[in-house]
Amino acid sequence: xxxxxxxxxxxxxxxxxxxEEISQRTIDLLERLHAIVIGPxxxxxxxxxxxxxxxxxxxxxxxxxxxxxxxxxxxxxNRPSIIKGYAKAILTPxxxxxxxLCETMEVVPQGDETEVCAKLARAFGGVTIIxxxxxxxxxxxxxxxxxxxxxxxxRSGGQGDTLTGSxxxxxxxxxxxxxxxxxxxxxxxxxxxxxxxxxGAAAVTRYxxxxxxxxxxxxxxxxxxxxxxxxxxxxxxETENPKL
Numbered sequence: 019x020x021x022x023x024x025x026x027x028x029x030x031x032x033x034x035x036x037x038e039e040i041s042q043r044t045i046d047l048l049e050r051l052h053a054i055v056i057g058p059x060x061x062x063x064x065x066x067x068x069x070x071x072x073x074x075x076x077x078x079x080x081x082x083x084x085x086x087x088x089x090x091x092x093x094x095x096n097r098p099s100i101i102k103g104y105a106k107a108i109l110t111p112x113x114x115x116x117x118x119l120c121e122t123m124e125v126v127p128q129g130d131e132t133e134v135c136a137k138l139a140r141a142f143g144g145v146t147i148i149x150x151x152x153x154x155x156x157x158x159x160x161x162x163x164x165x166x167x168x169x170x171x172x173r174s175g176g177q178g179d180t181l182t183g184s185x186x187x188x189x190x191x192x193x194x195x196x197x198x199x200x201x202x203x204x205x206x207x208x209x210x211x212x213x214x215x216x217x218g219a220a221a222v223t224r225y226x227x228x229x230x231x232x233x234x235x236x237x238x239x240x241x242x243x244x245x246x247x248x249x250x251x252x253x254x255x256e257t258e259n260p261k262l
Contacts, residue, residue: 057090170231176240
C-alpha cells in the first residue's frame with residue numbers, strides 16, 4: 019500500500035508542510051508496523067532527509083528494528099548520531115558507502131575486512147553492519163560473521179533491495195518471536211535475533227543471485243532476484259541439509 023506522504027523541497031515552496039508536519043503522518047503509521055526500512059528511493063533532497071530523520075527518531079522511541087540502506091546511509095553519513103548506539107539498526111553499505119561511513123566515524127578502512135567491519139560497528143555503538151561484497155561481512159562489534167554462499171557473477175543496480183526487503187521481513191518476524199506467535203523456548207536474545215536476521219537475509223540474497231544468474235546470465239536484472247526469494251527461503255530454511 020502506498021501512502022503518498024513524503025515531499026521534496028520544491029513541494030514545500032508550493033505551500034507544503036515542514037518536515038515535522040510531513041513526518042507525523044508516517045509516524046502515525048508506526049504503531050501498525052513491526053519493522054521499517056529507510057533509504058531505498060529516498061533521495062538526497064534536504065526536506066526528504068529531514069523527514070526521514072524524524073521518522074527514525076520516532077521508530078527508535080518505539081524500540082522498532084530498522085534497516086538503513088541507500089540514501090538512508092547518506093543521512094547516517096552526515097548525521098551519525100541519529101543511529102549511533104541503537105542496537106536494533108542494521109546498516110547495509112556497499113564498498114563505496116562503507117568507505118564513506120568509515121571516514122565519518124574515523125575508522126581506517128584498511129587491513130582485514132572482518133576486523134574493519136567490526137571496528138565500524140563498534141564506532142557506531144553496536145549497530146549491525148552488513149558490508150556487502152564478494153563475501154558479506156556482518157558485525158555488531160562483538161560478534162562477526164561471514165556469509166560466503168556462492169552468488170551470481172553479475173551485479174546490477176537494485177540487487178541490494180532483495181537484501182533490504184528480506185532483512186525487513188526477518189526483523190518483523192523477530193517481533194512475532196518475542197510475542198510467541200508460535201511455540202518456542204524464547205531463548206534467543208535481541209542481539210542474536212538481529213544477527214540471525216542479517217545472516218539469513220544475506221544468504222537469501224546470495225542464493226537468489228546465483229539462481230537468477232544461472233537462468234539469465236549477463237542479461238540478469240535486479241528484478242530477476244525477486245522471483246527467486248520464495249524458492250531461496252524454502253531451500254535454505256525448510257529443506258533438511260540444503261545443498262549450498
